[in-house]
Amino acid sequence: MNIPSDTGHGHHDHFVCLKCGKVTEVFDPKLESIRDELLCRKYRFKGVRHTLDIKGYCADCR
Numbered sequence: 551m552n553i554p555s556d557t558g559h560g561h562h563d564h565f566v567c568l569k570c571g572k573v574t575e576v577f578d579p580k581l582e583s584i585r586d587e588l589l590c591r592k593y594r595f596k597g598v599r600h601t602l603d604i605k606g607y608c609a610d611c612r
């Protein structure tokens with residue numbers, strides 16, 4: 551049984567281009583801090599994992 555985990559290797563979020571559909575994988579500690587206590591504590595929620603798609607336009611489509 552393979553349980554996907556976002557806590558180690560392999561986790562990333564996405565930039566999704568609304569024009570050409572290109573998906574860019576991104577990993578940034580600032581994004582990852584979403585699951586950290588600041589936000590979760592505010593909502594009294596224990597965050598474990600997330601997926602994040604940032605929609606917009608890639609460098610070629612702007």
Ligand SMILES: [Zn+2]
Pocket residue numbers: 567568569570571572607608609610611
């Ligand atoms: Zn594009």
Ligand SMILES: [Zn+2]
Pocket residue numbers: 561562563581582600601602
């Ligand atoms: Zn993430």
